[in-house]
Amino acid sequence: MEKNALLAERNRGFFRAKKLLVLNVVSSPGSGKTTFIRETAAQLGAKLRVGVIVGDLATDNDAARLRTAGIPVIQITTGTVCHLDADMVSKAAAQLDLDKLDVLVIENVGNLVCPADYDLGEDLRVVLLSTTEGEDKPLKYPPMFHSAHVAVITKGDLAAPAGFNREQALANLHRVSHHAEVFELSAKTGDGMKAWLDFLLKQRGKTGK
Amino acid sequence: MEKNALLAERNRGFFRAKKLLVLNVVSSPGSGKTTFIRETAAQLGAKLRVGVIVGDLATDNDAARLRTAGIPVIQITTGTVCHLDADMVSKAAAQLDLDKLDVLVIENVGNLVCPADYDLGEDLRVVLLSTTEGEDKPLKYPPMFHSAHVAVITKGDLAAPAGFNREQALANLHRVSHHAEVFELSAKTGDGMKAWLDFLLKQRGKTGK
Numbered sequence: 001m002e003k004n005a006l007l008a009e010r011n012r013g014f015f016r017a018k019k020l021l022v023l024n025v026v027s028s029p030g031s032g033k034t035t036f037i038r039e040t041a042a043q044l045g046a047k048l049r050v051g052v053i054v055g056d057l058a059t060d061n062d063a064a065r066l067r068t069a070g071i072p073v074i075q076i077t078t079g080t081v082c083h084l085d086a087d088m089v090s091k092a093a094a095q096l097d098l099d100k101l102d103v104l105v106i107e108n109v110g111n112l113v114c115p116a117d118y119d120l121g122e123d124l125r126v127v128l129l130s131t132t133e134g135e136d137k138p139l140k141y142p143p144m145f146h147s148a149h150v151a152v153i154t155k156g157d158l159a160a161p162a163g164f165n166r167e168q169a170l171a172n173l174h175r176v177s178h179h180a181e182v183f184e185l186s187a188k189t190g191d192g193m194k195a196w197l198d199f200l201l202k203q204r205g206k207t208g209k
Numbered sequence: 210m211e212k213n214a215l216l217a218e219r220n221r222g223f224f225r226a227k228k229l230l231v232l233n234v235v236s237s238p239g240s241g242k243t244t245f246i247r248e249t250a251a252q253l254g255a256k257l258r259v260g261v262i263v264g265d266l267a268t269d270n271d272a273a274r275l276r277t278a279g280i281p282v283i284q285i286t287t288g289t290v291c292h293l294d295a296d297m298v299s300k301a302a303a304q305l306d307l308d309k310l311d312v313l314v315i316e317n318v319g320n321l322v323c324p325a326d327y328d329l330g331e332d333l334r335v336v337l338l339s340t341t342e343g344e345d346k347p348l349k350y351p352p353m354f355h356s357a358h359v360a361v362i363t364k365g366d367l368a369a370p371a372g373f374n375r376e377q378a379l380a381n382l383h384r385v386s387h388h389a390e391v392f393e394l395s396a397k398t399g400d401g402m403k404a405w406l407d408f409l410l411k412q413r414g415k416t417g418k
Contacts, residue, residue: 030342082322133239
């Protein structure tokens with residue numbers, strides 16, 4: 001763990017030198033990480049070039065989905081490990097042409113516990129909460145939500161059929177991660193994507209390229 | 210881990226002596242474990258008495274939901290640990306009046322990775338997959354799905370709005386857990402619950418009370 005903290009800082013320095021904005025995207029399995037990242041990359045495409053590192057225990061399904069959309073992507077398969085670590089990310093990043101990228105998105109293993117403890121060297125940790133998962137997830141997985149800089153409520157298109165209580169979810173989010181920027185969107189319909197993309201463009205400006 | 214295997218066998222012997230049918234219910238966060246268990250307990254109520262041990266990192270929200278429905282329940286909070294273990298279950302079970310129960314349901318921490326490696330002494334491991342999570346979860350989390358005796362597809366009422374591909378999900382399930390019994394239901398509407406309850410009654414018969 002201490003070794004990971006050191007390697008994560010090395011990653012952070014490396015990525016800064018490359019003037020990359022680096023996101024670590026975490027969530028439950030099935031919260032819509034891949035669709036969210038695919039739409040983010042596609043819609044940013046005209047302004048910023050996005051590459052992706054994606055982690056799963058098994059399969060390269062997610063990499064295939066992103067590659068089909070024309071996004072440079074490296075798949076990490078972890079076997080039985082429930083999170084990515086800084087060393088895995090460093091090795092995967094070496095396989096991307098980072099000089100051609102502005103934003104590097106790391107899609108972590110779907111898990112609301114283990115990835116909380118592993119800094120990857122990201123600029124922003126982005127936690128997703130889908131409207132179908134229930135409003136109490138921030139309270140039940142506090143380390144993950146507390147450690148996030150940004151929280152994104154996904155699957156807005158399913159909020160009504162799922163009976164999602166938006167006010168309660170926002171109250172729970174703010175209770176655990178009162179510092180986090182919150183976005184509400186549907187990557188499927190595009191609703192709410194603009195505010196998120198504008199935020200990324202602004203954050204990207206800070207990396208100074 | 211080896212110590213857990215021994216304690217799990219001790220639990221198994223203890224539960225057998227008490228003629229309990231013991232289920233270990235695992236899934237992603239937000240797949241609907243608590244609603245599924247609450248409805249199972251309520252609908253079995255006339256024939257079998259159900260008690261619950263529920264694990265979360267934090268909060269006793271789930272225990273409160275079950276207690277309100279009149280179900281005997283013990284909450285375990287794990288802090289930062291991503292799974293229950295046999296020792297936690299043994300201590301929690303000692304707080305229930307097991308002689309008054311026929312079925313003990315253990316609701317594990319919402320996680321598709323860590324709980325796979327921890328036998329709790331259960332008779333049946335039951336993995337839930339909700340229609341809103343995507344069809345590829347069995348392929349992406351093979352140890353968990355492979356280790357399950359039963360797979361339950363939940364949130365059937367959201368299958369249509371979520372665009373759930375049932376055939377693909379079943380094919381993926383059978384590929385990883387070809388031995389598992391599969392049920393498809395909505396605990397919210399009650400659709401499909403009967404087959405699951407009949408299965409439990411039959412399994413309960415095997416424990417010999």
